[in-house]
Amino acid sequence: MSGPARMRVTGLGMIAPGVDRPDRALGPRPVPAPGWFRVADALPGRGYRRLPAGCLYLLAAARAAAIDTGASFTGTPADRRAAMVGTNNAGAALIEEFDRTIIDLGAAELSPAHVPYMAMSMFAARLAPEHRLRGFDLTTNSPAVAGLDALQSAARALAAGRASVVLAGAVEEPPSPAQRSSTPTAFAPADIGAAILVCEPEDAPVDGATVHGYCATHSAFVPGPDHVRTVLAALWRELVHDGPPPRHIDAVLDDSAIGAAVAAGLPEHARGGGITAVPAASGGGCLTPVRRVVGRLAAPDGRGERTAVVAASAHGHLSVTLVTPAGDPGRRPLPVHTPTTSTTTKGHRP
Amino acid sequence: MTKPAPTREELRDFFVEELELTDELLPYDAEFAVDLGIDSLTTMELVVQLEKRYGVRLAEAEFAELTSVNAVHAVLSARLGTA
Numbered sequence: 001m002s003g004p005a006r007m008r009v010t011g012l013g014m015i016a017p018g019v020d021r022p023d024r025a026l027g028p029r030p031v032p033a034p035g036w037f038r039v040a041d042a043l044p045g046r047g048y049r050r051l052p053a054g055c056l057y058l059l060a061a062a063r064a065a066a067i068d069t070g071a072s073f074t075g076t077p078a079d080r081r082a083a084m085v086g087t088n089n090a091g092a093a094l095i096e097e098f099d100r101t102i103i104d105l106g107a108a109e110l111s112p113a114h115v116p117y118m119a120m121s122m123f124a125a126r127l128a129p130e131h132r133l134r135g136f137d138l139t140t141n142s143p144a145v146a147g148l149d150a151l152q153s154a155a156r157a158l159a160a161g162r163a164s165v166v167l168a169g170a171v172e173e174p175p176s177p178a179q180r181s182s183t184p185t186a187f188a189p190a191d192i193g194a195a196i197l198v199c200e201p202e203d204a205p206v207d208g209a210t211v212h213g214y215c216a217t218h219s220a221f222v223p224g225p226d227h228v229r230t231v232l233a234a235l236w237r238e239l240v241h242d243g244p245p246p247r248h249i250d251a252v253l254d255d256s257a258i259g260a261a262v263a264a265g266l267p268e269h270a271r272g273g274g275i276t277a278v279p280a281a282s283g284g285g286c287l288t289p290v291r292r293v294v295g296r297l298a299a300p301d302g303r304g305e306r307t308a309v310v311a312a313s314a315h316g317h318l319s320v321t322l323v324t325p326a327g328d329p330g331r332r333p334l335p336v337h338t339p340t341t342s343t344t345t346k347g348h349r350p
Numbered sequence: 351m352t353k354p355a356p357t358r359e360e361l362r363d364f365f366v367e368e369l370e371l372t373d374e375l376l377p378y379d380a381e382f383a384v385d386l387g388i389d390s391l392t393t394m395e396l397v398v399q400l401e402k403r404y405g406v407r408l409a410e411a412e413f414a415e416l417t418s419v420n421a422v423h424a425v426l427s428a429r430l431g432t433a
Contacts, residue, residue, distance in 0.1 A: 046370040050395060112394035 011198030086146030143284025191285025
């Protein structure tokens with residue numbers, strides 16, 4: 001049996017209210033204070049003032065992740081660099097604003113700089129000029145799981161040799177005014193910010209970068225709560241087929257019937273390890289699961305153990321990412337390569 | 351409502367602010383595209399801002415003339431009267 005593709009993580013970037021470093025990603029999710037994100041600090045230089053908030057969060061997280069990786073990222077040819085980003089709510093407030101402007105003033109009054117962001121893929125697309133990405137630059141959209149699905153797609157693409165390095169993760173913006181007023185409880189706790197992992201093929205030569213760990217993601221669609229147990233067992237079996245089971249489970253679940261069924265099915269997979277329940281808003285932001293992945297990879301205090309991060313949407317999307325920090329003794333032995341100089345350029349895989 | 355044409359100094363202040371530049375980096379005759387690397391989308395955004403600020407609607411044919419602070423000043427002065 002061959003399980004889901006695994007990838008190596010060499011860089012981490014995390015931006016969220018109260019969180020400006022990856023090793024704080026497991027911390028609380030406070031209500032964002034006004035001015036919590038300072039563009040000038042996170043993104044020095046020109047050209048950012050007209051970008052939507054989500055775009056700024058994403059660029060800031062990617063910048064931090066690229067710096068974390070260092071020369072291993074910048075030394076990769078542009079056509080071998082790519083991005084894969086999940087989002088569910090980014091752009092919602094902007095589209096509402098467009099609607100109001102068109103109704104009240106007419107389409108001619110729309111801001112030309114903001115109009116492209118009617119397409120949710122534009123948020124991740126802005127990574128391309130910023131980081132000289134000339135490989136693929138894709139967006140996944142779905143409630144709750146789009147971030148983990150982006151990690152899954154990145155691992156598949158790396159395993160298939162379609163890129164040498166992928167910026168993968170998630171971005172979410174605050175819910176729109178209409179979303180907040182119609183179903184206020186559906187968007188609390190808020191899922192705001194961005195998380196980016198710099199991902200490489202699992203077995204590529206280590207190019208001087210720090211290896212934070214490894215990720216593999218599996219996903220499925222569950223047609224109803226009665227099917228959760230069977231589907232979850234199948235996902236688990238394939239994820240851990242060639243290694244020890246995770247020592248911990250982070251369950252990012254809402255209070256839907258699917259969420260409850262997943263929560264009920266997890267203890268049999270915990271194998272005596274702990275389960276951390278991370279309440280999710282049914283409004284469907286997809287950042288929190290990726291945030292847990294980042295936090296597990298960056299945790300310096302012993303929490304960085306082999307962990308399964310589970311996310312599910314009320315509609316039946318189910319994704320599980322198995323996170324294996326570099327220092328975890330249970331990780332599968334990997335080929336060790338002699339680090340090369342920082343100027344080494346990575347090319348196509350053989 | 352149409353407003354009086356801006357002075358060159360007012361226009362430069364506007365572009366310095368919008369383009370995150372300094373006075374030194376924005377001579378009156380610097381070409382937005384050639385010298386400053388301003389793309390067409392940013393140019394469109396600036397046109398919309400100018401239209402709102404000065405209460406004037408610029409024709410598409412005029413966009414191509416808006417290549418520098420001096421050029422914008424000339425176009426707006428022609429439309430609004432010399433400041």
